[in-house]
Amino acid sequence: xxxxxYGFDTLAIHAGAQPDPATxxxxxxxxxxxxxxxxxxxxxxxxxxxxxxxxxYTRIMNxxxxxxxxxxxxxxxxxxxxxxxxxxxxxxxxxxALLNPGDEFIATRQLYGGSINQFNHSFKSFGWxxxxxxxxxxxxxxxxxxxxxxxxxxxxxxxxxxxxNDIEAISEVAKKAGIPLIVDNTLATPWLCKPFDHGANIxxxxxxxxxxxxxxxxxxxxxxxxxxxxxxxxxxxxLSEPNSSYNDIKLYETFGNIAFAITCRVLGLRDLGPAxxxxxxxxxxxxxxxxxxRMERHCENTQKVAEWLEANDKVEYVxxxxxxxxxxYDLAQKYTPRGPGxxxxxxxxxxxxxxxxVVSGVNLLSxxxxxxxxxxxxxxxxSTTHSQLTPEQQSKAGAGPELVxxxxxxxxxxxxxxxxxxxxG
Amino acid sequence: MDHTTYSNAYxxxxxxxxxxxxxxxxSAKEVRPSYFVMKYLLDKGYKVIPINPGMAGKELLGQxxxxxxxxxxxxxxxxxxxxxxxxxxxxxxxxxxxxxxxxVIWMQLSVHNEEAAAKAEKAGLKVVMDRCPKMEYGxxxxxxxxxxxxxxxxxxxxxxxxxxxxxxxxxxxxK
Ligand SMILES: Cc1ncc(COP(=O)(O)O)c(C=O)c1O
Numbered sequence: 001x002x003x004x005x006y007g008f009d010t011l012a013i014h015a016g017a018q019p020d021p022a023t024x025x026x027x028x029x030x031x032x033x034x035x036x037x038x039x040x041x042x043x044x045x046x047x048x049x050x051x052x053x054x055x056x057y058t059r060i061m062n063x064x065x066x067x068x069x070x071x072x073x074x075x076x077x078x079x080x081x082x083x084x085x086x087x088x089x090x091x092x093x094x095x096x097a098l099l100n101p102g103d104e105f106i107a108t109r110q111l112y113g114g115s116i117n118q119f120n121h122s123f124k125s126f127g128w129x130x131x132x133x134x135x136x137x138x139x140x141x142x143x144x145x146x147x148x149x150x151x152x153x154x155x156x157x158x159x160x161x162x163x164x165n166d167i168e169a170i171s172e173v174a175k176k177a178g179i180p181l182i183v184d185n186t187l188a189t190p191w192l193c194k195p196f197d198h199g200a201n202i203x204x205x206x207x208x209x210x211x212x213x214x215x216x217x218x219x220x221x222x223x224x225x226x227x228x229x230x231x232x233x234x235x236x237x238x239l240s241e242p243n244s245s246y247n248d249i250k251l252y253e254t255f256g257n258i259a260f261a262i263t264c265r266v267l268g269l270r271d272l273g274p275a276x277x278x279x280x281x282x283x284x285x286x287x288x289x290x291x292x293x294r295m296e297r298h299c300e301n302t303q304k305v306a307e308w309l310e311a312n313d314k315v316e317y318v319x320x321x322x323x324x325x326x327x328x329y330d331l332a333q334k335y336t337p338r339g340p341g342x343x344x345x346x347x348x349x350x351x352x353x354x355x356x357x358v359v360s361g362v363n364l365l366s367x368x369x370x371x372x373x374x375x376x377x378x379x380x381x382x383s384t385t386h387s388q389l390t391p392e393q394q395s396k397a398g399a400g401p402e403l404v405x406x407x408x409x410x411x412x413x414x415x416x417x418x419x420x421x422x423x424x425g
Numbered sequence: 426m427d428h429t430t431y432s433n434a435y436x437x438x439x440x441x442x443x444x445x446x447x448x449x450x451x452s453a454k455e456v457r458p459s460y461f462v463m464k465y466l467l468d469k470g471y472k473v474i475p476i477n478p479g480m481a482g483k484e485l486l487g488q489x490x491x492x493x494x495x496x497x498x499x500x501x502x503x504x505x506x507x508x509x510x511x512x513x514x515x516x517x518x519x520x521x522x523x524x525x526x527x528x529v530i531w532m533q534l535s536v537h538n539e540e541a542a543a544k545a546e547k548a549g550l551k552v553v554m555d556r557c558p559k560m561e562y563g564x565x566x567x568x569x570x571x572x573x574x575x576x577x578x579x580x581x582x583x584x585x586x587x588x589x590x591x592x593x594x595x596x597x598x599x600k
Binding site: 242 | 460
């Protein structure tokens with residue numbers, strides 16, 4: 001029986017996680033080691049030359065991490081995955097594999113504020129240029145394509161705006177331009193949305209959020225869709241051209257449909273170094289076993305909280321794609337039929353001050369900068385995550401002064417609503 | 426048969442039943458995929474016979490190189506083609522003149538030749554196109570998971586070690 005025949009929950013528990021070959025341990029052990037002995041000199045040479053699959057050094061691979069990678073690859077329907085220290089590290093490795101100095105990529109403005117910072121500021125010092133486009137206007141994405149454009153980056157469900165993107169329409173633009181579509185699937189998780197089914201070529205995640213799910217471990221991952229031809233036009237030299245740090249092997253020619261993941265590992269992790277810790281990989285694996293159960297409850301609670309807020313007369317608007325009033329309702333029905341996640345925003349009639357009052361007044365919800373925890377979380381982006389952006393960028397990113405972001409947890413929903421009720425006043 | 430996807434059972438049956446593999450387009454260059462694959466298959470216990478007219482009579486990884494399939498003095502179970510799609514036609518034709526016939530024609534990643542595939546299948550051979558036996562072996566044995574690959578299998582049985590001691594293997598050594 002092959003993996004395609006198993007259901008999501010079976011894969012979430014079993015994929016990649018066979019009993020340990022050395023001890024028979026049923027749960028995946030934490031391989032807390034930095035290095036691995038070689039059998040002999042020939043074995044060592046084969047590993048270093050990439051002729052064999054095996055363990056060398058934990059900056060590049062680790063058996064606990066490998067279980068996590070196989071599992072996420074299976075759940076997303078990809079060919080292989082590479083786990084990293086954080087979601088941002090995953091994004092860094094993806095662009096490091098694709099871009100040379102002077103190259104460009106297109107990203108939609110409606111992104112997690114941290115990604116906007118990473119692309120605008122840190123990436124500039126690598127000579128990588130981001131061109132911003134509007135996720136709601138696919139023609140603006142097409143118009144931003146130049147002969148230097150190497151990729152398009154979007155979020156499936158955008159943080160923090162409660163919007164769902166038209167992945168298929170955007171993937172058509174990418175196909176026409178002959179470049180890969182990268183989808184950050186953090187807020188959806190593969191339980192709610194499967195971007196590879198809609199034309200994505202690479203998926204990234206911050207595992208820190210719903211996939212780990214318990215607010216206790218940092219991690220990120222890159223999933224290779226195995227569905228892009230890296231060799232066709234020499235646009236991606238790290239994949240298609242001889243690599244002098246590996247005796248001139250060509251990674252795409254050698255590794256075919258896992259070449260992108262291999263490149264991120266043997267060049268990205270090896271040289272940039274953002275390895276996930278084995279203990280964090282273990283914590284994330286434990287969280288993942290209940291992914292669908294948690295996501296079901298997250299979505300059920302979120303729908304109720306959003307409906308309650310929409311009926312509250314101190315609330316000006318609610319941006320949740322599960323509400324019929326949302327302009328993204330139809331896209332959500334198509335791309336996230338089980339629910340458009342648990343992160344959304346609402347605006348208070350009282351503006352900036354009212355936002356500050358709510359985050360100060362909550363007792364059950366936690367005021368912090370994170371999403372995707374079992375606990376319900378609240379933040380006022382204008383004074384925190386989006387404070388580095390100009391007011392125009394804040395509004396374009398969907399984070400104006402009156403706006404509050406929620407990440408609804410899996411507590412009893414009546415308690416979440418009661419806490420918001422007393423804090424809004 | 427349809428050659429867009431192959432079941433695990435189809436590939437595993439091939440990799441477990443063949444013993445002698447003629448590798449057409451073998452290379453002495455250590456960075457070529459054909460060299461990687463030849464070394465890997467030898468490590469797994471297959472007999473691999475390199476075919477390369479320019480190197481005929483020499484040894485590669487300890488194996489005698491022959492100029493063509495017809496020169497090989499022993500029965501071949503599988504012909505692994507490391508040449509372009511057009512060249513796969515005449516190579517398959519030559520394979521079909523061998524006595525005994527090989528059991529499998531395997532064309533490497535990015536090599537497709539529908540006409541050759543149809544001829545070979547008509548003669549009773551199994552055909553695989555656009556795949557790499559190293560990668561398929563790695564998937565089926567679980568080794569792929571070591572580099573984050575999605576292996577296509579799940580199991581609640583303890584993983585066993587390959588007899589070489591180098592790799593995990595689910596008993597995928599040649600039968
Ligand atoms: C959608 C999205 N992508 C990426 C990231 C970055 O992930 P990390 O914090 O794990 O680096 C985050 C973090 O909030 C996020 O929400």
